[in-house]
Structures are given as C-alpha cells and as structure tokens.
Amino acid sequence: MSAVTECRYRAxxxxxxxxxxxxxxxxxxxxxxxxxxxxxxxxxxxxxxLPAHDGPWPDAATYLREADPGRDRFVxxxxxxxxxxxxxxxxxGYFPLEVLDTYGKLGTKIPGHPxxxxxxxxxxxxxxxxxxTAISLGMALGLRGTDARVFTILGDGELPEGSNxxxxxxxxxxxxxxxxxxxxxxxxxxxxxxxxVMNMEPIAAKLEAFGWQVWEVDGNDMAAVIELxxxxxxxxxxxxxxxxxxxxxxxxxxxEGRVEYHYWKPKPEQLAQAEAETQAxxxxxxxxx
Numbered sequence: 001m002s003a004v005t006e007c008r009y010r011a012x013x014x015x016x017x018x019x020x021x022x023x024x025x026x027x028x029x030x031x032x033x034x035x036x037x038x039x040x041x042x043x044x045x046x047x048x049x050l051p052a053h054d055g056p057w058p059d060a061a062t063y064l065r066e067a068d069p070g071r072d073r074f075v076x077x078x079x080x081x082x083x084x085x086x087x088x089x090x091x092x093g094y095f096p097l098e099v100l101d102t103y104g105k106l107g108t109k110i111p112g113h114p115x116x117x118x119x120x121x122x123x124x125x126x127x128x129x130x131x132x133t134a135i136s137l138g139m140a141l142g143l144r145g146t147d148a149r150v151f152t153i154l155g156d157g158e159l160p161e162g163s164n165x166x167x168x169x170x171x172x173x174x175x176x177x178x179x180x181x182x183x184x185x186x187x188x189x190x191x192x193x194x195x196x197v198m199n200m201e202p203i204a205a206k207l208e209a210f211g212w213q214v215w216e217v218d219g220n221d222m223a224a225v226i227e228l229x230x231x232x233x234x235x236x237x238x239x240x241x242x243x244x245x246x247x248x249x250x251x252x253x254x255x256e257g258r259v260e261y262h263y264w265k266p267k268p269e270q271l272a273q274a275e276a277e278t279q280a281x282x283x284x285x286x287x288x289x
C-alpha cells in the first residue's frame with residue numbers, strides 16, 4: 001500500500017472523527033480543522049518521527065516524561081483548529097477513540113484549545129493566535145545538534161498578528177533550518193474573507209524577504225502534500241515555509257468554502273448529512289487500501 005493511499009484513508013477517518021466531536025459538543029471550529037487535516041494526517045502518518053509506544057499513552061504527564069526526546073514536534077499555532085489534531089492523534093492511537101465523545105464536556109481532556117497537560121501527544125498549549133511560531137522556534141533552537149524537526153501550522157487569518165513576524169525574523173537570523181511553518185491558506189476567517197479583513201498577500205514574497213525558503217502546495221491534495229514533505233531539505237540553515245492553499249470545511253459538500261462554517265452549530269439534518277458524507281469518504285478510501 002502506498003503512503004498516499006494510507007494517508008488518504010487516515011484523513012477520511014479523521015474527518016469522521018471531527019464530525020463525531022461536533023455531535024458531542026453541538027458546535028466547534030470545524031471549518032479550519034477540515035481545511036488543514038490532510039496535512040496534519042500526512043505529518044503524523046508519514047513525515048514525522050514519532051515516539052514508539054505500545055498502545056495508548058496513559059496520560060499527558062507520562063507522554064511528556066517518557067517520549068523519545070529526539071522525536072519530531074508538532075505545534076498547532078492556530079489552536080482553535082484543535083479538532084484536527086485530536087482526530088489525528090486518536091486515529092494514530094495516542095488515546096482511545098471514546099475520548100472524542102467528551103469534546104465540549106466538563107472535565108474533558110480535549111478542550112477547545114490544545115492543552116499539553118491534559119492530552120498525550122500535545123507538545124504545547126496554543127490558542128492565543130500568533131504565538132505558535134515563537135514556541136516552535138524555541139523548540140527548534142533547543143533541538144539543535146539532533147535530527148529532530150519542528151512543524152507548526154498557522155492560519156492565514158492568524159498572520160496579521162505581529163508576533164508571527166518577530167518569530168519569522170528571529171528564525172531566519174538564528175538559522176533555524178529545522179523549523180517548518182505551514183500556513184493554512186483557506187481564505188476565510190470568522191469575520192469574512194481574509195483579503196477583506198486584513199490582506200497579507202503576497203505571503204510567499206514576504207516570507208522570502210524575511211529569509212525563509214518558501215514552497216507552495218495544494219494542502220488538500222494528499223499526493224502533492226506528501227511529495228513536498230518528502231522534498232523538504234534536511235540540514236539547511238534556512239527555515240522552511242509552506243504556503244498551503246486549502247478549502248475551508250473540505251470534505252463536507254454543503255460547507256466547503258463558506259465562512260459561516262468557520263464555527264459550526266449544526267442543525268440535526270446538517271449533522272446527519274455530514275455523518276453520511278464522511279462515512280462515504282471512509283468507505284471509498286477503504287476500498288483503495
């Protein structure tokens with residue numbers, strides 16, 4: 001089985017898990033989670049070197065204490081897209097799938113933003129937009145002398161935060177070549193089209209001017225994503241940036257590219273349709289395995 005086929009199947013399952021969490025909570029930041037989920041899946045199931053463990057991790061503290069210190073790290077800077085990471089971590093076996101049914105519930109281990117002290121596999125608390133790149137840079141600098149890399153995902157609506165650009169400048173200055181920043185450019189944020197709220201284009205040219213090596217990809221094309229991840233240079237002094245063009249709410253026909261699904265409170269008939277569509281996608285991907 002090819003890596004692309006396997007990752008397509010895992011991404012289809014992860015989208016199904018996102019809808020499962022929406023059912024549990026009755027709402028959630030679904031749009032961005034579904035736009036970036038193909039890339040998160042490819043990272044966990046193909047690209048990153050992850051710590052081996054027999055079965056689910058018992059708790060977050062055990063993970064942070066015992067996980068291989070030479071592992072690659074993933075930081076979700078756009079922390080409100082956490083359902084994507086929760087879904088992929090569950091699919092990868094970091095914790096039982098039943099935990100997904102606690103999303104939005106009191107005392108849950110999977111709150112509305114990632115918490116490294118609650119869930120195994122989370123490397124940093126995120127949610128305050130614009131902070132993830134700086135956190136990731138600190139990790140990357142701390143991992144110098146090892147083969148480990150740090151990957152972070154930002155949203156295009158997150159880019160206006162000035163702290164991103166301070167971190168971009170510092171990463172280039174300190175030659176953090178083991179840092180990879182993936183920008184999920186789905187074109188929409190909660191207030192409307194990104195180009196109308198605060199246009200940051202041309203993103204690639206700006207990052208190149210800051211000293212980054214920049215790549216562009218269709219972030220919902222699994223074959224293209226894996227090909228690019230495999231092509232990223234190792235041992236370079238330039239930090240790497242990926243401009244990933246994606247579709248908001250990718251995988252749900254009625255929601256794709258629509259700003260009102262950034263944060264979704266589904267009606268019963270919408271939820272039923274979402275469950276049917278994600279199940280159909282899983283069945284189709286399973287046939288291809």
